[in-house]
Amino acid sequence: MTDLTSLRPKTRLVLIGRKILRAGSAPIFVVLGVIYLLASIVVSVANEGTLLSIDALESVLSRSVGLGIVAMGQTCVLIVGSIDLSVSYLISVSATYSSAIMNDDPNKMALGVVVVLAIGALVGLANGLVITKLRVNPFVATLGMSFILSGVLNASFQDYSGAVPDQFQYLAYGYFGPILVPFILLGGVVAAVWILLRYTTMGHHMYAVGGSEEVARLSGIKSHRVIIAAHVICALTAVVTGLYLAARIKSGAPWIGPDGNYSLESIAAVVLGGTALSGGRGGVWGTLAGVMILFVLDTSFNSLQVDEFLQNVARGVIIIGAVAVYTYRINKRRR
């Protein structure tokens, strides 16, 4: 590596620019920028409105922040080469149980949060143990877990359960200084997962296990622990998303997770951001860009008042297209 400080400022800038462009998640931000620009032009021409009007922002905010938080956990799981299809129902479990426990009583807020976090940790632990110790394919293991949670959830709650106290709604509507609390929440989760993946041994082990579990294990990494940890982290982010949604709509309902299709959407966002389904590659910034692309699409389609169903078609095409480009680039590099 060239020592950047010894070079002339202009060369230095060029080199830094190249470095940024070559970083794994850079292309997706370029794509994000292009989509955003196109969307703003189309929207302002067709609608004489602005792309990110406050109303439009409001309507998609919930989805974006909720999806963003759980997508961070899903990123860890995909990096270790696993997958988590149970987050949809875990989000519902978190939202319904927390609001049922709090039952509009501010004194029980901490209790509600702690209980659902404990449930989440257990679910993540169970997912991880079934995958590593019983050697069940992660797709099947977490699909089975989602069936289990769905049954328990629908047998216990038919409708909105309890309510969160007004103070708890600060999480969804409050301002910390000039910044909306949900953004701080999302920022906190992003920062935590980024630090974990970038600066901790556990994070580095996650990439190693995702690259090749066999090689990682033979080099002395306790691969089972790493996979279990990733699943616990993912489950915890799902719980946080559930808490946020409960704060937003005041009360948890059993259908909010599956209706939002969070399992598949979070996987789509992560994959859109360049994290490989096969594991070992990717990171939080790509995922964040993936979430934002889905967000920009939602917002522009909404303000264009194009039939909302066409959004799904556009999403499908963009997801397939993005991954096709990623695999093309990787295959080209290999040759």
Add this chain to the structure above:
Amino acid sequence: MTLETPAPIDRVSMGPSEASLGVRALRTVRSTPPIFLILLALLLAIYSQAPTYNFVSIFKNGAALAILAAGELFVIVSGEFDLSVGSLITVVVTMSATIANGDPSSTPMVFAVMIVLGVVVGVVNGFIVTRLHVPSFVATLGMMLILVGAVNYITGGTPLGNLPANFRMFGRDAINNFPVLGTLPNSIVVLFVTGLLLYWLLQRSNFGKRIYAVGGNSRAADLAGIDVAGTKTLAFVVSALSAVVAGILLGGYAGVSVNVGNGYEFQAISAAVIGGAALTGGRGTVAAAIAGGLTMQALFALLNVLGYPPELRDTVEGVIVIGAVAYGSYQLRNAK
């Protein structure tokens, strides 16, 4: 987590009464995929609780899922996923209703259109997976979003039109005066015929042998001169066509709605997996996948008979799915 235990219990109860016959029987039971024993145990449990239960209804209502699972099995054996089948069912049901709009004379044309649609969806899935090298999970997830979006866009969220009687008869009606059973629902005939055809395709034809080869080791299959991309694409076509057949059956007895196919992709994968198919490819049989689909329906019936809330079916199903795969991978490790 220990729901795979029905198998050992049955083995013990067989008992070696006559040495050679007993040993032979034991061997037969051991080599039978556990799914058949689970299905048998469920049916016996229903019988012990409600001897007059209409067992034919389990097969009638489970036929669509069983066919779907058998079709999905082709893709799973080839080492891929197909998440688009549930949304394809929705497309088949709602589009058929829109096109036919109650006109009986249009039914053959509607069937033809749906079959073409199935082939197109399968070929596109296969193209994206094999030529663009997009993982099948992502490719078929994208296809699912596209199909759901398209059907909602065209119908505006509420399906138009209705299905004529000669379309609905496959899923709804029955052959009367059938010996022994009294009535034989048409969907069971469809299940039987489709099942035989899929069995022949996967386990008797050369195409089937290529699928197992590709799923077992695609590199080796490629080096052996097998057209891996073509084989996988055809597997996606079979899966999509089975979704068309399942959609025709579901349109018959479940009626027309925009969420008729919701969740069927995961149900089908679960059914195939309960039947011993490995998601890594190369393993699984048509009969066991069909038994897997029927097991789901039997489970629903049993919980009903026992008076448990139907929601718990999902929970039991989840435990069985995990248990079956854990048992399968345990056996595989022991075999090595």
